[in-house]
Amino acid sequence: MPGMLLVIGGAESHDAGDDEILERFVLLAGGADAHLVVIATASLSPADREKEYAEVFHRLGAGRVTPLRLESREDANSDLAVAAIERATGVFFTGGDQLRITTVVGGSRVDSALHARLAEGMILAGTSAGATMMSSTMILGGSLASVSTTSVHTGPGMEFLPSVLIDMHFAERGRLNRLLSAVAMFPHELGLGIDENTAILVEGDVFEVLGRGTVTVIDAGKAIDISCSSAEPDGPIALWGAQLHVLPAGHRFNLTDRAPMRRAEEDHAD
């Protein structure tokens, strides 16, 4: 995939001088040459979100910003919507309810156009629900109560980023147990807990951390033992020996190797 994904943990700053995540999005989409599309389908107040992001993207120097209002599957299958995506150098999904995105956009012509544009080098960004929906399996909800098979609900995501489970507002909403529950059941998926005003920029199989908080990576594939039973759905899960990484801005992680990258490795390419 030659395109890039910018996966934001929610509540990214829009303040001038503190908006490095959105600034990077505008820059990577082409700056003054960018054709940005804002999709606020997840939100209950799409007009407010469209206005808000158009303002900040214009201030950050984006050449063109188009709000694309997709409220029905008919919208998501329209020639107009597909044409907007085909012209886009960057698409931004706002926060809200991730199920709104899958039910309105999933399997539509816009969905296909997004995948096609990504393959051609576009950047796809999303915050909160717009971030969660990017993985092949997404977290729909859960409880903080315990690590158990019923503590987290998952469903198929939009499949832009395979092999990970993304949780957002991670530190702020104390979501460790629901992410742990998910990766304990599905250790082939790498758990990525992204704090607010924090993002990962994915290019190929490497991501870089941007923003103020940290990204918590939980690799239950390293576990020596996991016990959970679907026969006892409320029963707690035991997870022995998972690996955990905390990555602040500037750190890079290889999703294929499932390991943080040292500067030396990065320099090795030169």
Place this chain on the structure above:
Amino acid sequence: MPGMLLVIGGAESHDAGDDEILERFVLLAGGADAHLVVIATASLSPADREKEYAEVFHRLGAGRVTPLRLESREDANSDLAVAAIERATGVFFTGGDQLRITTVVGGSRVDSALHARLAEGMILAGTSAGATMMSSTMILGGSLASVSTTSVHTGPGMEFLPSVLIDMHFAERGRLNRLLSAVAMFPHELGLGIDENTAILVEGDVFEVLGRGTVTVIDAGKAIDISCSSAEPDGPIALWGAQLHVLPAGHRFNLTDRAPMRRAEEDHAD
């Protein structure tokens, strides 16, 4: 230390039939032969807490329950208080503010008497603040915001359980980042995040998990790289390759080996 520690993550159930943690405390302290002492120094409403615990301990069959009101260092150095501890087979510290416990009881004759009774085989229990204070270094407070050197404040605890950092209400209050911040700075301490209505029973260098939730063990001693700088106090911390265990009821963990124990190892002793 022949005695036992029962370290409860707060909000343990007092309901008949669902009070296994407190039931275990009463049983281990001697049941009908138990002389229990309740110390509610951490609480702003000590009379309420004393009454509440006396009721539940009596219902659970405790022979004798004595509330020991320690409101000043003078109280904690009194002959009466020391005599109460010397007779006790089990002592219970309620929740509240852990600094109240250290400032009133720390270094007093009661403090010495508690350590002496533990060495003789007593059981010492505490919930919430009464649990946090048991380690040699305790968590005083912190923020959820990020993993950084200023995200957690620690201070010396009452030194009943060395080599660990205890955090309580762990899942319910989303305290991963503050515990991660602490163990990243002090990886020789094992991080123990104890959920509500969940406890560890420590005997020698082994603990067993009791209750409804899980205990999250974070071992930053396994980390391959940690970077944090006291020169940049608000800067985020990077932590690569920490080990994480999630342990529900019945699981045992060896604090010296820093590893969960398999049934086979336990049986090995027979």
